[in-house]
Amino acid sequence: MHKLEVLEEGRRPISVRRRDVLKAVAASVVASATSALTGGAHSAGADDLATGKGTAMNSRPLMTVRIAAAPPQKLYTVPHGIRSIVPVTGGDFDGARLRGQILPGGGDWLLLRSDGVLELDLRITLETDDHALIYMTFQGLRHGPPDVIAALARGEAVDPASYYFRTVPRFETSTEKYAFLNRIITVGVGETRPDGAVHKIDEIL
Amino acid sequence: MISRLLMTLQVVVPPPQKLGAVPHGTRLVAPIASGTFEGPRLRGKVLPGGADWLLLRSDGVLELDLRITLETDDSALIYMTSFGLRHGPPEVLAALARGESVDPSKYYFRTAPRFETSAPQYAFLNRLIAISSGDRRANGPVYTIEEIL
Numbered sequence: 001m002h003k004l005e006v007l008e009e010g011r012r013p014i015s016v017r018r019r020d021v022l023k024a025v026a027a028s029v030v031a032s033a034t035s036a037l038t039g040g041a042h043s044a045g046a047d048d049l050a051t052g053k054g055t056a057m058n059s060r061p062l063m064t065v066r067i068a069a070a071p072p073q074k075l076y077t078v079p080h081g082i083r084s085i086v087p088v089t090g091g092d093f094d095g096a097r098l099r100g101q102i103l104p105g106g107g108d109w110l111l112l113r114s115d116g117v118l119e120l121d122l123r124i125t126l127e128t129d130d131h132a133l134i135y136m137t138f139q140g141l142r143h144g145p146p147d148v149i150a151a152l153a154r155g156e157a158v159d160p161a162s163y164y165f166r167t168v169p170r171f172e173t174s175t176e177k178y179a180f181l182n183r184i185i186t187v188g189v190g191e192t193r194p195d196g197a198v199h200k201i202d203e204i205l
Numbered sequence: 206m207i208s209r210l211l212m213t214l215q216v217v218v219p220p221p222q223k224l225g226a227v228p229h230g231t232r233l234v235a236p237i238a239s240g241t242f243e244g245p246r247l248r249g250k251v252l253p254g255g256a257d258w259l260l261l262r263s264d265g266v267l268e269l270d271l272r273i274t275l276e277t278d279d280s281a282l283i284y285m286t287s288f289g290l291r292h293g294p295p296e297v298l299a300a301l302a303r304g305e306s307v308d309p310s311k312y313y314f315r316t317a318p319r320f321e322t323s324a325p326q327y328a329f330l331n332r333l334i335a336i337s338s339g340d341r342r343a344n345g346p347v348y349t350i351e352e353i354l
Contacts, residue, residue, distance in 0.1 A: 053209050054208060054209045054354045055209065056206070056208075057206040057208040057351060057353075059206040117331065117332050140334065141333070141334060143332055164332070166334035166353050168334060170288075182264060182266065183264075183266050185289065185315035185316065185317055185336065187206055187317075187334065189206075
């Protein structure tokens with residue numbers, strides 16, 4: 001998958017060792033889920049998180065989307081930040097109610113903001129195994145401790161609990177069988193892997 | 206999905222401007238007159254001037270597209286947008302349209318708010334994904350907004 005090294009230019013020097021971050025997140029499921037915030041200096045309310053105040057939202061799995069992408073087109077500094085455009089070449093998705101392939105032709109328009117947060121803006125077309133087409137978009141955010149982001153940029157495998165990577169996908173389809181997608185709000189938990197991005201998407205009930 | 210409470214937001218909505226049938230559906234613009242918000246990390250009031258650009262789609266789903274400015278009790282300004290969906294059984298939506306009190310569990314009303322602020326004490330809002338659950342009451346909706354952890 002694409003590497004975001006261009007996006008990491010000018011970041012602060014490493015201040016937290018990844019091993020320490022990973023050690024810190026091993027304590028519990030809740031701590032793991034919140035570690036992206038507790039692991040860096042960018043958190044407000046980290047004390048609350050450390051005490052495990054997060055609760056399970058009323059949601060259920062929709063699908064896991066695995067995205068294959070070409071190397072990014074690096075546009076460098078534009079008025080809103082540092083822009084990279086990542087063409088999507090393929091991939092697949094599967095869940096209890098739908099599965100299939102990602103068609104080539106979509107992309108993710110990435111913007112690294114001045115506050116170090118990476119904004120994602122994805123548009124892809126899904127084709128289900130019964131040949132329905134689904135237009136999917138999402139907007140999302142990715143950020144974390146500098147050393148973790150640097151490891152991601154080097155294409156290393158990193159525990160996704162050590163950074164924050166969340167998206168809000170939306171769907172459009174004309175197929176009656178999948179029309180429920182037109183009517184739901186969803187949230188994705190993202191993971192940047194060496195071979196591409198994986199998004200576990202939950203339907204908010 | 207793990208989350209925690211960000212705030213409860215209540216907005217006061219005067220009668221909407223009814224633009225009728227437009228190419229994407231039936232359009233209403235609902236100016237936001239005022240409101241309040243309160244949570245463990247921020248509280249304050251909604252400034253006048255925002256609105257919710259509502260679109261009733263052909264499949265019966267109401268799309269919400271809100272833009273408002275929040276002012277915290279320590280005078281920081283926060284720009285908030287929110288995209289959402291509302292739908293439910295016809296009789297429930299009819300009761301809402303009549304301004305009746307309806308149990309919010311009887312319909313689907315969820316939104317995905319986003320925030321922008323320059324205030325350092327609220328900069329965490331720039332970096333989070335949030336989801337809200339709406340409750341359409343007679344004088345305006347109440348949103349319970351959760352931060353996705």
